[in-house]
Amino acid sequence: ADRPEAPERQDAPVVVAHRGASGYAPENTLAAVDAADALGIEWVENDVHRTRDGVLVVLHDNDLKRTTDAEQVYPDRAPWAVKDFTAAELAKLDAGSWFGERFAGARVPTLTQFLHRMERNRQKLLLEIKSPATYPGIERDIIRVLGRSGWLDRSHVRSRLVIQSFGADSVKTVHSLRPDITTGFLGTPAVADLPSYAAFTDQINPSYATIGADYVAAVQRLKGPHGKRLRVNTWTVNKAADAVKARDYGVDGIITNFPDVVRDATS
Numbered sequence: 001a002d003r004p005e006a007p008e009r010q011d012a013p014v015v016v017a018h019r020g021a022s023g024y025a026p027e028n029t030l031a032a033v034d035a036a037d038a039l040g041i042e043w044v045e046n047d048v049h050r051t052r053d054g055v056l057v058v059l060h061d062n063d064l065k066r067t068t069d070a071e072q073v074y075p076d077r078a079p080w081a082v083k084d085f086t087a088a089e090l091a092k093l094d095a096g097s098w099f100g101e102r103f104a105g106a107r108v109p110t111l112t113q114f115l116h117r118m119e120r121n122r123q124k125l126l127l128e129i130k131s132p133a134t135y136p137g138i139e140r141d142i143i144r145v146l147g148r149s150g151w152l153d154r155s156h157v158r159s160r161l162v163i164q165s166f167g168a169d170s171v172k173t174v175h176s177l178r179p180d181i182t183t184g185f186l187g188t189p190a191v192a193d194l195p196s197y198a199a200f201t202d203q204i205n206p207s208y209a210t211i212g213a214d215y216v217a218a219v220q221r222l223k224g225p226h227g228k229r230l231r232v233n234t235w236t237v238n239k240a241a242d243a244v245k246a247r248d249y250g251v252d253g254i255i256t257n258f259p260d261v262v263r264d265a266t267s
């Protein structure tokens with residue numbers, strides 16, 4: 001008798017720890033990098049801003065209120081925008097207590113510190129340029145810091161780094177400054193517009209709420225600037241059932257605060 005066909009098995013998507021394993025440790029801190037590593041997760045996403053004195057730092061919001069104690073430490077510095085503080089001032093802030101007392105004393109890391117910790121853990125970075133319009137020239141600054149830390153060396157620039165942004169111009173700038181860097185555009189461009197994105201980005205990274213299998217396939221039909229098919233990493237998927245759906249849509253990667261949950265559901 002004919003054997004029933006085995007169900008088609010989708011390759012497990014790459015799991016990316018969103019702001020580190022931010023379901024388990026304060027987002028965008030070294031503790032969140034280590035929490036991802038402890039779960040065996042290689043890929044970490046982060047968000048990069050720039051201080052008043054030009055230092056690149058890792059945190060999500062444009063201001064310090066939600067994830068640090070800036071309002072207590074600097075009560076007269078409203079609206080506590082990152083761009084108005086020096087790196088030395090930021091270094092005094094507690095970026096862990098809001099998440100849990102056991103993380104008291106966690107700092108807002110500089111990008112350099114973040115890279116060193118990831119290097120030590122042998123992890124891979126999906127770096128987001130946040131609010132590029134607020135920080136003219138930040139693409140060049142990021143490339144300089146990555147270069148100094150060895151992250152642009154030929155041996156691994158293509159294997160352990162992706163730079164993404166919601167700002168298409170920022171992604172274009174990165175691509176033109178350093179065509180060897182893998183790039184990602186955050187968003188869900190119309191299918192008709194995808195070919196113009198494929199000129200400068202290797203990945204289209206859309207919100208999970210905006211996609212289905214047809215959209216993922218439409219992206220993956222195109223080739224990016226490095227001659228490979230475009231990849232799709234979707235965000236932010238925290239529930240096992242949604243992770244399974246995203247996998248079944250055919251995404252290449254899933255960005256999540258709970259990387260163990262997503263890995264267990266999709267592998």
Ligand code: G3P
Nearest residue numbers: 018045047128186235255
């Ligand atoms: O990596 C994608 C995701 O992080 C984009 O949204 O607001 O969490 O930076 P957000």
Ligand code: CA
Nearest residue numbers: 045046047128
């Ligand atoms: Ca982000």
